[in-house]
Amino acid sequence: MLSPAPHRMEIDDLRRLLPLLEGDALARANLPFGIPAIDGHLPRGGLPLGALHEVRAVDFVALPAAFGFSLALLGRIDRRKPLILIAGRSLAEHGRIYYHGLAALGVNPERLIWVAPRDRRQVLWAMETSLRSGIPAAVIAMVAEGLHLHDSQRLQLAAKTAGIPLVLVSARKAARSNVAVTRWAIDAAPAGRDRFGLIAQARWRVKLERCRNGRPGEWLVEWNHAAYRFRLAAALADPALPESAGNSAAWRLTG
Amino acid sequence: MLSADAAGGARLTAVNGRAEALDLQIGDRLADARARAGTYVQVRDADPDADADALRRLALWGLRYTPLSSPWPEDMGGDGFFLDVTGASHLFGGEMALLKDLARRLSQFGLDARCALAETPGAAWALSRFHHGLPVILIPGEEKQALSPLPIEALRIDGETSATLRRLGFKTVGTLIDRPRAPFAARFDGKLLTRLDQALGRAAEPLGFIMPPALYHARRQLLEPVSHQDAIVAIMARLMRDLVPELTRDGMGVRHLRLDLFRVDGVVASLDLGLARPSRDPAHVTKLAALKLDRLASDIDAGFGFETLTLSATQVEPMTARQESLLDRIDDHDTSEREAMLIDSLMHRLGEDRVRRLVARASHIPEQAGGIVLAAQVQTPSQQKPHTGPRPFLLLPKPEAAEVLSLLPEGPPRRFRWRGVMRNAVQADGPERIAGEWWRDRQGEPDLTRDYYVVEDEIGHRFWLYREGVQDRETDPPRWFVHGFFA
Known part of the structure; x- marks a missing residue:
């Protein structure tokens, strides 16, 4: 170690300042989609990090779509830190999370910690403990029923204090009133095709149903698993989309 | 007196003081003893x-x-x-x-x-x-x-x-x-x-101890028995602080601890604490004990209270020395250590089997290649290479049978019925052939060859289906299964 004493003191001084800056940044930090059309609808141009978010699958079959969208979204936050997944029975119908499929969503499987609480009370406890520890990059919870207003306020506060997003994924029809900063409805959409007409990029019908300090919207979002980023799948303007793929009768673009 | 059946009739196996006074001895025949006693004797079966x-x-x-x-x-x-x-x-x-x-x-x-x-x-x-x-x-x-x-x-x-x-x-x-x-x-x-x-003392005699000898051990005897959870946690903190100097001296951190609670009437309750990483932080260990007690509170009967508490480190591991003060300031300096602390907290409150991580294993059979293990058991990152083909991020532990319609026997699926719903396969990419591990001799059914397809329905739900067995060579007709889901 060859750092002379005065030099080190300066660094120490700077380090002391760091938490102050971080604290300030934490409150305002956000995660842009990288798509101006969507970011324009979100407060300060991105998904607020220290907040409670709700991602709803439009029906039960679309749960993998909603869950995959959430993972792709949150996997981009600080890749060194763990991702906490809290899921008990509600995921069992769709099997278990699989090591080799996560890379395509930009999530390093080694980062994931899967917590399977026994009951509702433990789910709440696990969410709050994970948030308050300040350790994970994000917390994703699969919840069968909605949160009580009081619980959601508690969790929103914990998320805000720690600057860590908590995303509740569910397949419920209508949301119970809670304090979630954003609420998304996700449906599956036919995937983007490569030039051979094979399934290439996952796509989702993303609807921003509610957004505090923002406005709702609806888009067809595509996940580029090579570049780990989102982009709008504007079917007509997308050169990657061959004409043959448009033959599908169910192809309707919304938003 | 206690008796047990033996060759030639029941014999005495235990006698109390009053029976001894009647000159009855262990090993006497029960019938003889009754006759000799000349008075009523109470006899029970030995257990x-x-x-x-x-x-x-x-x-x-x-x-x-x-x-x-x-x-x-x-x-x-x-x-x-x-x-x-x-x-x-x-x-x-x-x-x-x-x-x-x-x-x-x-x-x-x-x-x-x-x-x-x-x-x-x-x-x-x-x-x-x-x-x-x-x-x-x-x-x-x-x-x-x-x-x-x-x-x-x-x-x-x-x-x-x-x-x-x-x-x-x-x-x-x-x-x-x-x-x-x-x-x-x-x-x-x-x-x-x-x-x-x-x-x-000319030859050594190994004893079968009831517990493995503790490596580090601390004890508190109390003047007044305690029964309150908070009091136990407070004493636990002091016990851990007692262990710290020795642990620090040896450069060790604890991986497993046992807290024994000795009740006034001789009953012993034990609490086992496992840690994801070696630690000698009293605050951390105490927090874990508190969480564990929260969960087990109803199982532990304090009775008239506990008079003695002992804390034993039953498993220790070398821990690199570091300056505590430095760590305090640079918060995220050692993320993995803090991560271990969070895992510990979750494990002790929810149960060890409730916190898991994903690992890769050396196999090309999909369900064997990706495993879910207890977070407490994961030591090092898996060294396996990810699979190259498309893989779903949700996998059914047991593939579910599906009825499939395809135009050709060896062709991709056109329509499939799964969980009672008929779906059109608008797109089916594949097949990706995965051969069974024929070199591994499994009892019962052999591993059949599987042809995997990534199938998309009209709405855009993406499934991972496979056909089991090569037609004519292995099975007839082939069976289909749904195995996973893509985002």
């Missing part, structure tokens, strides 16, 4: 399993004195236990004070205790059985003099051996001690000389 169980509990209670306690097995009579009090007696005000305390507490349980302390287990056993005037402490080096006058049964030998010895005129241990060894070795099995050597 050796319950006795062994009770003895084990008593030996566990003995852990309040020392972490080393060993109940006597059947061939030693199965009616007592050893305590290794080396280095522990000063905590109770000396060896004699310890013995008196032990005898007093046992008599409070209604047990008539005979306590002896010696350098070797063999000598202690002999004295506790045959010495008059207990409790007794044998001065090291005097085993020979002390054991000489005792009968040969004091050597922990079976009845047959002792009967033969008596017939030959050897009635006390002293008559055996300095005899030439060869004739005895030839006449009796090795046990006799081994027992003699063990009693005199």
